[in-house]
Structure formats: structure tokens, C-alpha cells
Amino acid sequence: MSVQDDQREKQMVDRFNLVVPEGRRRSDIDAHLTIDGQTIAFELKSATSKGVSTVRDLGPNHFAKWKDIHWIFGVYNPTGTQLLYSHYASPDAMIPWISSKERYVLPDVELAEHAMRGVKEDSVINLLGKKDFYTKEDAEWIMKKQWKAAQYAEAADLSIGKEIGYSLDRMVELMQKRCHYVMSRGATLNNPHIPPSYIAKLPKITAEPAITLRELVRAYLESTSSTDEPTA
Known part of the structure; x- marks a missing residue:
């Protein structure tokens, strides 16, 4: 991770009042928060005009890791020094993009x-x-x-x-x-970018970021829990 990316990540952690896991390694989750007794893992990404870079060798391990991950995309000014606003993505919101990459590498995985x-x-x-x-x-x-x-x-x-x-x-x-x-x-992809058009469709966070994020996460958790309830 570059120094600039590291600074942006710390800025998002502070902005959204998140917690970085103690002794975090590069392959670990970026941050988490606790809501209603549940620990929610987050992937933090900064967006540019070209979209969002992901990882150098995107493959099956990442698909498994990202299954239950929530995302925050920070959109910065042209110089990359000021966080203007952010977008939140639930695990369900990321399924179309992740599934498309997973399908792309599937033949190589089988090979x-x-x-x-x-x-x-x-x-x-x-x-x-x-x-x-x-x-x-x-x-x-x-x-x-x-x-x-x-x-x-x-x-x-x-x-x-x-x-x-x-x-x-x-x-x-x-x-x-x-x-x-x-x-x-x-059987991997070299740093595929998540396009700006995909990110722009996600819920936008401008004011009260920490509070707004928790409201969005709680709404997602409530919606998923309701669909999991058995029917008579």
C-alpha cells in the first residue's frame, strides 16, 4: 500500500469512526465496527476518475473473503488530498461485480x-x-x-x-x-478496477458520515434478517 493510500484509509477510518484490527496484516480486513452485537467487516477504497483499484492477484481467496464484506468508497478531490463524499456498498450490492469476475476466472480455477x-x-x-x-x-x-x-x-x-x-x-x-x-x-485477474458507473449507483454519504453509515448498515442487516425468517 502506498503512503497516500495509507493516509486515505486512515482518514476514512477516522471519518466513519471505525476500528482497525490490532496487528492487522495486509491480507486482513481493513476495519470493522460493531452494531447490535454484530461485528461488521469493511473494505476501504479510494475512488478516482478511473474507478477503484482492487488487488494485484484477484482470485478465489478474495471471492471467499469478500462474501460478507461491506465496502466504503471514498471519493477525493483531483489532488487526492480531500475526501469529498463516500459511497457505501453492502455485500449484496457488490454481488454483481464480484460474480462477474468470479465467472471470468472459473475456467482457470477448474483447470x-x-x-x-x-x-x-x-x-x-x-x-x-x-x-x-x-x-x-x-x-x-x-x-x-x-x-x-x-x-x-x-x-x-x-x-x-x-x-x-x-x-x-x-x-x-x-x-x-x-x-x-x-x-x-x-487463475487470477491483475487488479481489475470497479468502474465509476458502478460506484455512482451506490448510496452516497455526504453529511454525518459515521451516523449515516450505521443507519445504512443497520437497514441492510434488518432487511437480510427479515428474509431469513421462516414462513408458515
């Missing part, structure tokens, strides 16, 4: 799944030979820097003394995971 299922024992044996005990170094050669030390330890199903190891079946699983990871990297 990654198909390729993963094609990894068999011969795939491991051709690379590493047939062994009764594959070492952590063997596993690291397959998984590279995708995993942390704790994940290698958790995946191990054999040991000799203090040395962890892996059976052939487990190495097949690891290679399948790596195959899926590599293929899935291609």
Missing part, C-alpha cells in the same frame, strides 16, 4: 483443480526417486517458500529420531498442493 488431480505417485518418483522416507529437504524442494517451518512439521507423517519425514503418499499430497498453488496463480 488448476484438474491439473492437481493429475499428480500421482509417478510424479514424485520421477523427481525424487522411490523412497520409504522423504526428508524435509525433499519437501522444501517441492513446496519452496510457500510454507513456513510449522507447516512442514504439521504435514510430516514419519520420523527418524528427531528428523521429520514424509511417506510417498504424503509427498503426493504436497506435490498436489504445490501444483494447485502454481496453477491458481494464473
Whole structure:
């Protein structure tokens, strides 16, 4: 995140009286608020004349993450220094745009799944030979820097003394995971923009932003809860 984007995000957090999760990492939600005992997660974006940038590698993980996310789009002046007004989007309001991107990458996602299922024992044996005990170094050669030390330890199903190891079946699983990871990297979109025309149709917030946002969120929660109620 650039310094300017970071400043804009902090400005929106203050403007809407939101809370940033403690120890937040880049992949975590941007902020949240609590309404009627419910914690509402938010994605915060600043809008320009070209629309809103999203993420570099938009794929299945983001679609899953965004399923229940609420959005705030801050519209700034031409220099990007002053927040003029904002738009609020409920999870339902974002479904058309997210679904269109999800459908676009679906063939590549299926291709990654198909390729993963094609990894068999011969795939491991051709690379590493047939062994009764594959070492952590063997596993690291397959998984590279995708995993942390704790994940290698958790995946191990054999040991000799203090040395962890892996059976052939487990190495097949690891290679399948790596195959899926590599293929899935291609099943993404590079920072697709949400167009201004899409954002302009969303509820606009100008005055009393913190209060107005809570009113909009509460109205959405009430509407979804009413549709979830069983009918006689």
C-alpha cells in the first residue's frame, strides 16, 4: 500500500469512526465496527476518475473473503488530498461485480483443480526417486517458500529420531498442493478496477458520515434478517 493510500484509509477510518484490527496484516480486513452485537467487516477504497483499484492477484481467496464484506468508497478531490463524499456498498450490492469476475476466472480455477488431480505417485518418483522416507529437504524442494517451518512439521507423517519425514503418499499430497498453488496463480485477474458507473449507483454519504453509515448498515442487516425468517 502506498503512503497516500495509507493516509486515505486512515482518514476514512477516522471519518466513519471505525476500528482497525490490532496487528492487522495486509491480507486482513481493513476495519470493522460493531452494531447490535454484530461485528461488521469493511473494505476501504479510494475512488478516482478511473474507478477503484482492487488487488494485484484477484482470485478465489478474495471471492471467499469478500462474501460478507461491506465496502466504503471514498471519493477525493483531483489532488487526492480531500475526501469529498463516500459511497457505501453492502455485500449484496457488490454481488454483481464480484460474480462477474468470479465467472471470468472459473475456467482457470477448474483447470488448476484438474491439473492437481493429475499428480500421482509417478510424479514424485520421477523427481525424487522411490523412497520409504522423504526428508524435509525433499519437501522444501517441492513446496519452496510457500510454507513456513510449522507447516512442514504439521504435514510430516514419519520420523527418524528427531528428523521429520514424509511417506510417498504424503509427498503426493504436497506435490498436489504445490501444483494447485502454481496453477491458481494464473487463475487470477491483475487488479481489475470497479468502474465509476458502478460506484455512482451506490448510496452516497455526504453529511454525518459515521451516523449515516450505521443507519445504512443497520437497514441492510434488518432487511437480510427479515428474509431469513421462516414462513408458515
